[in-house]
Amino acid sequence: MPYTVRVMKKLIALLLTSVAAFAATSTHTLTVFPTRTDWSVTNSIPQWNPADGTLNSVTISVAGNVSSEYLAENRDTIAGTITATTDANVTATSGGVTADAVITPSHSQAVTAFDGVIDYSGTSGLAVTSAATGSDTESAAVLTPFIGTGTVAVSASSSGSATASGPGHLRFIVNTFSSAIVTVTYDFTPNCPPCDDDEEDCRKPRRSPKRCR
Secondary structure (H helix, E strand, O other): OOHHHHHHHHHHHHHHHHHHHHOEEEEEEEEEEEEEOOEEEEEEEEOEOHHHEEEEEEEEEEEEEEEEEEEEEEOOOOOEEEEEEEEEEEEEEEOOEEEEEEEOOEEEEEEOOOOOOOOOOOOOEEEEEEEEEEEEEEEOOOOHHHEOOOEEEEEEEEEEEEEEEOOOOEEEEEEEEEEEEEEEEEEEEEOOOOOOOOOHHHHOOOOOHHHOO
């Protein structure tokens, strides 16, 4: 192999290594504490300033928790099994990208025939809380909304519905709360800072990843 070709291959490998070493991330987080569904909130985060480097990618992540309190009473003359299920979503949107976590807490319990008192307890009733978690991460296909010197909106929302099944005469109450942690992550290649005039290697070509931290 000609010497020139070998040198060029080594140089390309060095450049690729340098680019990988320069990669960094910047993260912005929106937190929503447990709130009765349905809810929606909107906030904003700084756009990526192109003066700080090159934006390579953006990911939107949402981690949600859904908790449902089920109260049920079997008023039938026969025993059976009560099953309660919540179908909920915790969603995050920013810059045209949507991450959606589908979360479905549920609970099943055998109960006797009606014990004569509607108190959601005893042998014919139940009062329980069921919780579940879920998450989703999506990548932005278009980076333009995230680049600039202003802000970009970040919204989070949650909705849910509940169902219950069991004997034909059933009284059912449900209270559902959900929370969310939304994360927007910028993956970028920073610009190399200027070297100090008194650095001995200032006169050398900037090829080492150590020059850009």
